[in-house]
Amino acid sequence: MITFLGGIALLVxxxxxxxxxxxxxxxxxxxxxxxxxxxxxGYDFVPMPKWKNGMIELLNIAGTGPIFGPIMGALYGPAAYLWIILGCIFAGAVHDYMIGMISLRNNGAYLPELASRYLGKSMKHVINIFSMLLLILVATVFVVTPANLIYSILPDGTVSVAVIIGLIFVYYLISTVLPIDKALGKVYPIFCVILMISTIAVGFRLLTGGFEMPNLTVATFKNLHPTGLAIFPALFFTVSCGAISGFHATQAPMVSRTCTNEREGRFTFYGMMITEGVIAMIWAAAAMSLFDGKTLSEIIAAGTASAVVNQVMVMLLGSVVGTFAIVGVVVLPLSSGLSAFRSLRTILADYLHIKQDTLPKIFAVTIPLYVVSFVLTTVDFNLLWRYFNWANQVTAVIGLLVATRYLVLKQRNYWVSLVPAIFMLYAVVMYILSEPLGLGLGLTPISYGLGFLLTAGLIYLFWHSGQKQLRRLSPESFLLNDQRPIQFYKTLDADL
Known part of the structure; x- marks a missing residue:
């Protein structure tokens, strides 16, 4: 319990x-x-109050990531706590704040446009591909997971998962084409209240129910995974939302288009990531306290982490209240799935230069995306989750490198984003080298050494290109450009 309470205190x-x-x-x-x-x-660029922006940002980034990820991360034991705390404070919240604020300084531009501006124009195509891949996977995962959660609380035979998936797609399609203040601004505050009530209820029952909550000690700081899966790099992909997630870089620009003052940034971007970290701590603690590693692994293997959510809610809150509380979990993937489709539509439309000013143009981009996502719902969920996690953390690295380049050009302390970028880049490289989805070399001294060399080489290329950029454009020009009159915003040239 000390680790749990101390970790939440550190996050706050x-x-x-x-x-x-x-x-x-x-x-x-x-x-x-x-x-x-x-x-x-009146559609995407709509001034909204700080409290509403914060709620939208939280629901955009949360999804089932800070629930499913920590549940599966609990298989590694209390080491998961450490990654949630340190990852959230020094990596995830920094990543979210920097991307949100850089986007705000650049017309609410999305990550591909920011990468093009700060990492080079050739990167725009690469980042567009990664962003769209990530978003289509996220959107699909956040169709499947709420469908499974809803199915788990309905009486047997009431309705099939396929029908629930279809209804979710209908909801997404309607909401995707509405103005942001109507689609998100009206509904998300209600969703956020439901989420907070259910999360607080779970946390309260953990603290008052006499459950034995494991602490992080020298004895428990070891790999407790029942099948012996190595902590590095697996844990850093299993627990992404709640620590650091590239998906957030696709969502922060949406809210940067509704903020009315730069001072809102710490609350809206850094603060909501901290809130997500607290949610992740609660669910990691619940999984560790209620199940041993073997039982938890068997429940996940028998279905998905949604089965664990269902059991946790019933065990802690009872069948009636627990069923209601599951609704608080369902709103997470529903809101993030909607936001993922909305971001995906915007990024694809920008890339193809299809202006989204009429319904036919909006549907021309939106409907094909839904068709692709529907096909992906037939793919094994665990496989989707693994690909999502890899694409997610690659995108996080890109976001941190964009933030680093921005800070270098502004002559600010860039180590705050460069250090987590290097760490996550090494994790991404090691994942590709070791996992069967990649080269399948396993975790050997050779793969660790090769991973180090590849990471060092990539960071050198990043730094070398940055020095060339500095020689072409002096830091003073960037500082002066920040003071440009507002008409320059319309050229998407606020900083360059």
Whole structure:
């Protein structure tokens, strides 16, 4: 229990300390007009209040990641706590804040456009592919998981999973084409209240129910996975949402288009990632406290992590209240799935230069995406989850490198994003080298050494290209460009 409570306390404290430093390092400008005000269009660029932006951001980024990931991460024991705490504070929240604020400084541009601007134009095509791959996987995962959760609480034979999936697609299709303040602004605050009530209820029962909550000690700081799966790099892909997730880089720009002041950034981006970390801590603690590693592994293997969610809710809250609380979990993937489709439509439309100003144009981009996603729902969920996790963390590395390049050009402390970028890049490289989905070399001294060399080489190329960029464009020009009048925003050239 000490590790659980201490970890949550550290997460909250980090918001007021390290989060404040990250904000100061970015150098916000409260007088600077935001895209929501300068480019207001009544559809995507719509000024909304800070509290509503925070709720939308939380539901956008949460999904089932901070629940399913920690549940499966609990198989490694209390080591999962450490990754959630440190990853969230020093990697995930920094990543979310930087991408959200850089997007806000660049017309609410999405990650492919930001990568093109700060990493080079050739990167735009690569990042577009990765972003769209990630989003279609995320969207599909967040169709399948709420369908399974809803099916688990319905009486047997009431309705099939396929019918539930179809209804979710209908909901997504309607919501995707509505203005953001109607599709998200009206519904998400209600979803957020349901989420917080169910999460607090689970946490409260863990603390008051007499459950034995494992602590992180020298004895428990070891690999407790029942099948011996190595902590590195597996844990850092299993627990992504709740620690660091590239999916968030596809969502923060959506909210950057509705913020009305740069001072909102720490609450909306850094703060909501900290909140997600707290949710992840609660579910990791629930999985560790209620099940031993073998039992937890068997439940997951027999279905998906949704089966664990169902059992946790019933065991902690009873069948009636627990069933209601599952609704609080269902809203997570529903909201993130909707946001994923909305972001995917925007990125694809921008890439193909299809202006989204009429319903036929919106449907022309949206419907093919839904068809592809529907086909993917027939693929084994565990396989989808593994591909999602890999694409997710690759995108996180890209987001951190964009943040690093931005800070270098602004002559600010870039180590805050470069250090987690290097660590996650090494994890991504090792995953490709060791996993059967990649080269299948396994975790051997050779693969670790090769991974180190490849990571070092990639970081050198990144740094070398950055120095060339600095020689072409002086840091002073970037500082001056931040003071440009608002008409420059319309060229998507706020910083360059």
């Amino acid at each position: 404290l980090a918001y007021f300390t390290y989060g404040f430093y990250i904000e100061k390092n970015f150098q916000i400008d409260e007088k600077r007009r935001t895209p929501a005000e300068a480019l207001k269009d």
